[in-house]
Amino acid sequence: MSAVELETRLTTVLGARTANALEKTLDLRTVDDLLRHYPRRYAERGTLTDLSALQVDEHVTVLARVADVKTYPFRPKGGGRAGGTNVRTEVTVTDGTGSLVLTFFRQPWIAQRLTYGTVGLFAGKVNSFRGRKQLLHPEIAPLDGEDDDARAREFAETIIPIYPASQKVSSWAIQSSVGLVLDALGPNVLGDVADPVPPEVRDRLGLVGLARAWEGVHRPRSTDDHVRARERLRYEEAFVLQATLARRRAVATAEPATARPHVRDGLRDRFEQRLPFALTLGQQEVLGEIAHDLEREHPMQRLLQGEVGSGKTVVALLAMLQVIDTGGQAVLLAPTEVLAQQHERSMRAMLGPMAEAGMLGGEEAATRVRLLTGSLGQKARRAALLDAASGEAGILVGTHAVLEENVQLAELGLVVVDEQHRFGVEQRAALVAKGRTTPHLLVMTATPIPRTVAMTVFGDLDTSTLRELPRGRQPVQSTVVGVAEHPTWLDRAWQRLAEEVANGRQAYVVCPRIGDPALEGPSAEDDTGAPPPPDDGSEADDERELVGVLALADVLESGRLAHVRVGRLHGRMPPDEKDAAMSAFAAGDIDVLVATTVIEVGVDVPNATAMVVMDADRFGVSQLHQLRGRVGRGSHEGLCLLVTGAEAGSPSRERLDAVAATADGFDLARLDVELRREGDVLGARQSGLRSSLKLLSVVRDGEVIAQAREDAGAVLAADPGLVESPALARAIDRLEESAQAEFLEKS
Numbered sequence: 004m005s006a007v008e009l010e011t012r013l014t015t016v017l018g019a020r021t022a023n024a025l026e027k028t029l030d031l032r033t034v035d036d037l038l039r040h041y042p043r044r045y046a047e048r049g050t051l052t053d054l055s056a057l058q059v060d061e062h063v064t065v066l067a068r069v070a071d072v073k074t075y076p077f078r079p080k081g082g083g084r085a086g087g088t089n090v091r092t093e094v095t096v097t098d099g100t101g102s103l104v105l106t107f108f109r110q111p112w113i114a115q116r117l118t119y120g121t122v123g124l125f126a127g128k129v130n131s132f133r134g135r136k137q138l139l140h141p142e143i144a145p146l147d148g149e150d151d152d153a154r155a156r157e158f159a160e161t162i163i164p165i166y167p168a169s170q171k172v173s174s175w176a177i178q179s180s181v182g183l184v185l186d187a188l189g190p191n192v193l194g195d196v197a198d199p200v201p202p203e204v205r206d207r208l209g210l211v212g213l214a215r216a217w218e219g220v221h222r223p224r225s226t227d228d229h230v231r232a233r234e235r236l237r238y239e240e241a242f243v244l245q246a247t248l249a250r251r252r253a254v255a256t257a258e259p260a261t262a263r264p265h266v267r268d269g270l271r272d273r274f275e276q277r278l279p280f281a282l283t284l285g286q287q288e289v290l291g292e293i294a295h296d297l298e299r300e301h302p303m304q305r306l307l308q309g310e311v312g313s314g315k316t317v318v319a320l321l322a323m324l325q326v327i328d329t330g331g332q333a334v335l336l337a338p339t340e341v342l343a344q345q346h347e348r349s350m351r352a353m354l355g356p357m358a359e360a361g362m363l364g365g366e367e368a369a370t371r372v373r374l375l376t377g378s379l380g381q382k383a384r385r386a387a388l389l390d391a392a393s394g395e396a397g398i399l400v401g402t403h404a405v406l407e408e409n410v411q412l413a414e415l416g417l418v419v420v421d422e423q424h425r426f427g428v429e430q431r432a433a434l435v436a437k438g439r440t441t442p443h444l445l446v447m448t449a450t451p452i453p454r455t456v457a458m459t460v461f462g463d464l465d466t467s468t469l470r471e472l473p474r475g476r477q478p479v480q481s482t483v484v485g486v487a488e489h490p491t492w493l494d495r496a497w498q499r500l501a502e503e504v505a506n507g508r509q510a511y512v513v514c515p516r517i518g519d520p521a522l523e524g525p526s527a528e529d530d531t532g533a534p535p536p537p538d539d540g541s542e543a544d545d546e547r548e549l550v551g552v553l554a555l556a557d558v559l560e561s562g563r564l565a566h567v568r569v570g571r572l573h574g575r576m577p578p579d580e581k582d583a584a585m586s587a588f589a590a591g592d593i594d595v596l597v598a599t600t601v602i603e604v605g606v607d608v609p610n611a612t613a614m615v616v617m618d619a620d621r622f623g624v625s626q627l628h629q630l631r632g633r634v635g636r637g638s639h640e641g642l643c644l645l646v647t648g649a650e651a652g653s654p655s656r657e658r659l660d661a662v663a664a665t666a667d668g669f670d671l672a673r674l675d676v677e678l679r680r681e682g683d684v685l686g687a688r689q690s691g692l693r694s695s696l697k698l699l700s701v702v703r704d705g706e707v708i709a710q711a712r713e714d715a716g717a718v719l720a721a722d723p724g725l726v727e728s729p730a731l732a733r734a735i736d737r738l739e740e741s742a743q744a745e746f747l748e749k750s
């Protein structure tokens with residue numbers, strides 16, 4: 004007897020046609036695949052589908068009652084007689100309030116099957132015909148028909164699962180396939196299926212076992228059945244994912260690394276003593292965590308999050324100096340050239356003589372800071388490569404050019420990644436290959452990440468958070484300027500900018516595009532790799548002309564800001580021009596900088612006090628928060644004007660109002676996550692793991708994720724090899740395999 008198992012192909016259990024359709028249209032190959040294809044929802048007797056909620060073009064399965072049947076003869080186009088089989092049958096079904104028309108051509112027998120009062124399941128793609136919602140030639144499954152006693156009885160007794168279906172396989176075909184599979188497995192095999200969630204965890208949380216969960220989710224006898232089944236399966240997804248991340252972390256931190264203990268009176272101590280300010284308590288705490296990690300003979304894997312201006316860079320620099328004090332080197336990776344240049348400049352400025360090794364005025368035991376970007380000239384590039392390879396450069400700041408093969412480092416000890424966006428597994432591997440041992444890793448992000456997202460997206464890293472801003476920072480006053488209702492307010496905005504400039508301050512104007520078709524190409528500029536703003540479908544984007552940097556700068560220069568020095572900055576400018584524009588702004592030689600989001604991250608000009616964001620509705624919530632973090636960095640209060648043409652009360656406007664009303668980055672991050680779709684939240688970093696999440700929502704299921712993280716951590720800590728939990732080990736391996744496969748498919 005060849006028993007059916009989870010790995011058994013569906014072709015051996017089901018009819019060839021159904022098995023093929025399941026594989027072709029829903030990618031379900033094995034018994035396990037099918038059992039993990041969960042119903043989208045459940046139809047209960049007496050609760051018909053809400054027909055008013057149906058969307059055009061959606062593939063739906065509805066439970067409804069026949070309210071009217073009409074038959075119309077029609078004359079075929081190619082000739083022939085009306086009547087006979089040449090009839091159109093219109094069946095109106097209802098949920099009691101709304102209605103839906105089912106239309107059939109040349110199927111006169113439909114009128115006999117779907118008589119008045121019949122309750123049935125109907126599936127098809129919704130279209131709109133003469134202002135009414137219609138299914139054309141839907142699949143039908145009448146439930147009261149005497150030809151189908153079994154289904155009628157089933158309907159009376161149980162709840163009907165509604166599956167994600169396709170044109171080729173209806174929801175009820177899936178339902179009966181699942182039934183066949185569950186019966187083929189039988190209670191014995193099902194009962195023996197190894198459960199990835201260990202029994203002690205299940206017992207403690209009161210979760211049902213896997214076999215019962217599969218019965219409950221696919222063949223519930225009561226609401227309680229499927230609620231408990233889903234609860235358990237949702238937990239399992241979180242648990243296996245967290246166990247996978249915990250194991251990744253365990254593997255990464257088990258690698259050998261060179262310990263970089265704190266050297267007394269080294270560069271780190273001397274630098275800290277010379278800072279013109281004292282570190283905040285938060286900075287001290289975080290630096291303590293990092294310093295402790297660096298002392299270990301295993302690589303640090305840490306995420307440092309804190310808002311713009313919270314003092315991350317200072318902490319990272321202290322960590323780099325601790326590494327340099329032990330003879331190691333640090334690499335600082337920035338997402339863009341502008342930021343790399345700025346980091347290099349500000350590190351040099353902060354370090355002063357400490358960064359001038361071998362130069363006149365350089366102090367004893369000093370180090371060097373070197374910049375390495377793709378656009379560097381030959382000479383500067385050679386010098387940077389030489390200093391990196393010889394170990395003269397303690398700090399190498401750069402873009403992805405640093406990852407290239409010909410870049411060698413004498414003693415790479417620490418990698419700091421500023422903004423996580425483009426740093427993934429491959430980049431890490433490239434850097435690991437450059438060191439004798441695996442370098443310590445510190446990822447910095449200025450986008451505050453809600454805890455659950457951090458646990459999922461950065462679940463393989465330890466997290467440090469800077470919550471407070473250094474004292475003395477001024478809040479940024481934010482106001483939404485709705486030009487739809489108040490066209491003259493834009494004028495007021497320019498007036499305000501002119502006033503700031505008259506007071507000796509500087510300002511940014513941010514636009515969503517460059518405004519020169521020749522420069523823009525097919526896709527909008529995205530220098531920062533930040534996620535796109537949510538698409539809430541509230542506006543016809545393409546119809547509105549968006550403000551561009553170049554056009555607006557011209558208009559301002561020749562009009563409202565005629566007596567003001569206006570500069571331009573965008574990602575498609577040659578690097579030397581970009582650098583020149585940034586330097587001129589930083590030096591105060593430009594009063595108003597009109598720019599794209601290229602200024603979003605890290606740019607630090609304390610004298611800049613005002614910002615006008617054009618078409619602010621085009622930016623995401625967190626992105627706007629980042630942007631306004633550019634102003635109010637000095638001792639003067641900051642002002643941010645969010646200009647929008649979106650109507651008051653529209654979703655876009657509400658988003659902007661929330662940004663204006665909320666100063667806390669964490670609150671906004673939470674809001675941002677709620678507004679974004681699941682896939683966007685997880686981002687590219689863990690894209691391979693995303694498809695394992697069918698029931699779990701990173702946005703809604705924070706508590707489940709936190710619980711699962713704790714439980715998975717405990718299980719792995721007690722039994723690192725998972726000897727006691729082979730089913731969990733297998734589930735992790737499977738997840739890693741599919742993540743790997745997905746990763747390869749994409750690259």
Ligand code: ADP
Pocket residue numbers: 280281282283286309310311312313314315316317318473474605607
């Ligand atoms: P982040 O990298 O998080 O944006 P930075 O480290 O660049 O923040 O710090 C922002 C500004 O605040 C810098 O000008 C920095 O010199 C200053 N700063 C950092 N820490 C403190 C502190 N403890 N007290 C006062 N100012 C600080």
Ligand code: MG
Pocket residue numbers: 312315316605
């Ligand atoms: Mg910074």
